[in-house]
Amino acid sequence: xxxxxxxxPGAPRRLLVVNLAMVAVVGVCATVxxxxxxxxxxxxxxxxxxxxxxxxLARSDDFGIQRxxxxxxxxxxxxxxxxxxxxxxxxIENGQPRILHRNVPVMVDSGSRVDFECAQGRCSELAGN
Numbered sequence: 011x012x013x014x015x016x017x018x019p020g021a022p023r024r025l026l027v028v029n030l031a032m033v034a035v036v037g038v039c040a041t042v043x044x045x046x047x048x049x050x051x052x053x054x055x056x057x058x059x060x061x062x063x064x065x066x067l068a069r070s071d072d073f074g075i076q077r078x079x080x081x082x083x084x085x086x087x088x089x090x091x092x093x094x095x096x097x098x099x100x101x102i103e104n105g106q107p108r109i110l111h112r113n114v115p116v117m118v119d120s121g122s123r124v125d126f127e128c129a130q131g132r133c134s135e136l137a138g139n
Contacts, residue, residue, distance in 0.1 A: 054116035056099055057088045060126035065102040068114075070095050078102075092116045101126040 056068050060081045069076040072095045081087045094116055101109040111124050 052094060052118060053091045054094055054118060055088060055090045055092060055121040056097065056114060056116060056124055057086070057121050058123050058125040059085050060087060060101055061085065061103075064126075066124075066126075067100045067102055067107075068092060068097045069100070070097050072096065094118055099124045 056066075058066075060066060062081050062083050062085050064081050065078055066081060066087045066089065067076055067078045068089045070093065073093055075093070077089050077092065079087050079089050097114045097116055099111045099114050100107045109126050114122050114124055116122055
């Protein structure tokens with residue numbers, strides 16, 4: 011077999027174009043990934059202790075959002091992915107707001123602890139802190 015190789019004048023240029031295109035695609039993917047990471051860093055969380063089974067509500071009047079969770083059997087709760095700002099955090103017992111903590115700061119990629127101290131079924135007064 012006789013193989014002949016001939017040099018094509020456009021081949022190196024095409025290779026350069028293909029390599030540049032691949033670098034551009036990798037760059038776009040890296041930018042999208044870092045943007046997603048940055049957006050995750052613009053949120054925080056509220057956590058703490060309360061009576062098992064009650065509901066905790068975090069509300070931001072600035073953003074018009076609210077998130078609710080139920081306190082677990084160990085008396086713990088965690089509300090995540092809250093945009094940064096100040097929140098009102100309310101303990102809701104038997105469908106009624108009982109204890110309110112105002113101006114709870116939520117900062118970038120950190121948590122604010124808000125504990126509710128009262129015995130099960132005895133959070134009778136709405137108290138502002």
